[in-house]
Amino acid sequence: MKIRQLVLREIFQRSNQLIFSLLSITLGIAIIVSIKNITVFSEKAVSRELDSLGANILILPKSANVQDYYSADFQDIEIPEDYVNILLNSDLKGLDNLSPKLSMPVEVNGKKVILTGILPKNEFKSKAMWQGALGVFSRPEWCGTVPVIPGLSGSKNNIVRKRVIDDLAANSVLIGYEISVSLGIKEADFITIAGEKFKVEAVLPMTGTIDDSRVFAHLHTVQKISGKQSKLNVIEIVGCCSQISKGLVQRINELLPNAKVVTITQIVQTQLNTNRMMNKLSLIMLIIIAVLGIAIIANYMSANVYERRREIGILSAMGATPSWIMRVFLLKACYIGIAGGLLGYVTGTVFAMILGPMFAGIPVLPLVSLFFYSMGLSIVITLIASIFPVIKATKIDPFIIMQEK
């Protein structure tokens, strides 16, 4: 007869007593899993909100500065469009929403505005050499991939939030909110820029930035109007903040030595601080619940050892060694840990999927990585909680127990 059989037999024969402790560990793990699950998706939601702060890395011409970028006044200084190729074909990690732009001052209905050329997402798809580049439009996992939330990320908002747009025809434009209001231009209107007629594809939501006074057209259209073929003023990047802290900017600098690479420190700092805060919150919850879980299981195991002291005496009289008795209790702890981890994962995930949208307003999906996390945590908690009761079990004096008649 193996220890495993003995342990399972004891568990099933005394299932009533086990249910309470199993419920406790299951609930503890479920709370950890649901908090962790909601935290992961909250981080992603926060990171989506941080995206709306705009790019945090700018690749500018060597002689340009950040002021030039904000005023869209580059005074005829450019970088080659080929830099986009170089970036996309590099093995750099953490580049997101890469957006090449070329700006020029134009007049619309007698008002001076900035015309900015942008490259829509479908251009990236159409170029064979950029086939593997679509990942730049979604954050890598370590940056917090943002799930698509129906109703939250409409195509109009995309250019504001993610600074990319799926499609933009050569004779279409998007216009900023302020221009729309001041010039009375609406969606589907036609406007004339540099003698060419453009259809207003959309009016962008208000951003409170210089973008409100811009007109966006296809990059290649703007290059053609300005006579600056294959030229750019800036490449905006929403860089993964953890990669920025690991030297992403330095690596871009090495890759593009003739360009100026700058970070918008305030944005990066906000992103880093937010991530740090979320991680700390998650850790605090984990510690509280792990301590609670250990206390509950330790209490159960102590009671179990006390209840089984006579049995320990019997087994000891039959020749069970202290290490054998220790294995019996530790294996039982493992089984409780496995069952608690499994049930806790399922319950916690269901909790998170129900409570996440209800209270945090974020969609939550099951995370497979949390399965392994909850199993490991549950087993570790039950083992730690069992150490002292198990040591106590091996030290029970069978003589005293056998004297009890």
Next chain:
Amino acid sequence: MLKAEKISKTFRTKHNKIHALSSVSLEINKGEFVSITGPSGSGKSTLLLTLGGMSSPHSGKVLWSGESVFDWSNEKRAQWRAKTIGFVFQTFNLVPYLTVYENVRIALALSGKNENGAERVSNVLEQLGLSDRKDHLPRELSVGQQQRLALARVLVKDPELILADEPTGNLDPQTASEILAVIKNAKKEGKTVVLVTHDPNIAQTADRIIRIENGEIKNIIERAH
């Protein structure tokens, strides 16, 4: 074979100090059937459990083939008990959540004598009339069956020494005599038996009767059978 040299054991309570054993010396020879008798609280069970290496005396030694068992590690002493000694108790002390078969099987597993394990267990259950009860839990057995199971658990591992603490104390006369017959049969097969009893009739059946009072050996009666 088994020797106690001036063993003493004292229990302390809040107000008292009880001398359970006071400088007890005795020798048990191979194949011998010894009964230990005396009034309640005289130290009989304490002596038996100390001889079985269950708890160390406060002074003196218990020697097995010349080696002091309490100088061994806990692990070694447990292994010695598993292989060499079979305990039988008045209250049976069966593992409540294991079936009849499993109670016997685990004793065999702990002894390490696993060769033909299933067959050995079946044989001993057959010998003690428990074959038809092998899948029952101890609580589903009569007291007589429970004590037979306790004996089966001992006999299956073929121990050199059987230490029995009032094995018939909870049984009716008929069942008690059946149990005693099994113990005597084990002795006939060459096993050494030390049996604690307060029943003079049962004590009389042993080769030697040791009477204990107040933790001291009062007299030893040798009997010729």
